[in-house]
Amino acid sequence: MSNLFSGLEEFGLNNLSNINIYEDSEKSAGEEAKKSQQNTFSEEDIIYDRSYTCPVCNKDFKAKTVKVGKLKLQSLDTDLRPKYQLADPLKYDAILCPNCGYAALNRFFNHITGSQADLIKKNISVKYKHVEESENIYTYDTAIARHKMALINSIVKKAKLSEKAYTCLKTAWVIRGKRETLPEDTPNYKETVEKLLQEEKEFISNAYEGFSEAYMKEEFPMCGMDVNTITLLVAELARKVGKYDECSRWISKILISKEASERIKEKAREIKEMLKEGM
Template identity: 25%
Template sequence: MELEELQPAFDRKVECIYCKNKFTTKKLRAQFVKVTEYDTDFRPQYESDHANPLFYNIFVCPECGFSFSEDFTKTFAPGTKKQIEEKIASKWTKHDYSGERTIIDALNTYKLAGYCATLKKEKHITTAGIYMRLAWLYRQKKDDEQEIRFLKLARKEYLESYSTEDFKGTQVTEIRLLYLTGELSVRIGDMATATKYFSMVIEKQKQAVETKLVEMARERWQEIRDRQTAK
């Protein structure tokens, strides 16, 4: 009897945080995921398009359509469940995202999650992460217009997160948030904001643990200055 070949994706059980329905979704085995390099906004580039864990970050409940990631909080603000019922669950045509996903499937799941995050009044830092990953997927598709659209939305949410401080207690540090705001500003062509936020990162270098981020911010700041003086 031959041993069955290990597949990159396996089934994991998830419970919908909205309707409590239990369903399965795919997750990739770590040994199949190989990052070749990172872009300056931390987008990981993978050795294989077929082993891209970004495709599976979002859980889509096949029963109610509520879509979420592990970063979503379990609690719902007053009135938000009613909004989700009216705008998502009552209109949902059962669709199963439990199999292996294409990039189009992945884009659809993130868009659903972005809508759900907005209705749920999820933390800005979480919503920003969804939009950022949408931008990354569009970059993979070489769709510049859509990439810019979602980078702008991500930056808006990062700015909100910084002003409300809802990033505190998450994996995103203040320095990382400031750096990302600067980096996304460069990518959408807003050099004034980029310079401001990179400068804020550099100013924090004495208390920074993430020295690599300070170095990256300094390099990006210098690139902007060089570009401006060359004009």
């Protein structure tokens, strides 16, 4: 190929004489845009203090919440955990009242009966000590603590199986987020990663147990998911905790279902392949 830029050497541009006019122009532009976005992004810019009224103590408070539409979905893990570019909004899903200690995932926070509120007051509020959260964003440690508070509350108020299972699942996701972003120069890095893996697996196991039982006892949709999505989720949770026979059984439910979409069936086949490979 002839050199289109021959003759520019006199301008001192001989090192650019073999440049390709169109080579990776879109790729380069995309990489530059991504790099620029990373350099200018601040998690503080996508969150705000939202006002809540606690349904247990009736006091007003504020909790950090992610602004709608500010993050782009990047991918889904096999257990349906959404992963976003630049930040993890899952950290902000547990709402905790600083006055009485009532906590729940956002979708469940206002759905509490009078008798459940009494259980919270008698078993949590009388003992609760507020821990000041001074950071401008929620760290993973703060987020994990808030999710565990939500789980304790769900147990105390005798919540539905599905709420407890979903809270376990969301807690596992936040723990996974911490593990995946843990700096490698963290003291005792390998030991910390292993500890987080085991803790995540424990919550996954409890999520599997809860959803399996809720499937038999509760109505759908469940936690915003239809029967086929829950079936797919339970199959993957079973695989993650080593219950391979149960995983196969749940996958079969999807593959023979006339109501399951092709998208759901394709994901079930992917789990089946991972099962064969012993992943």
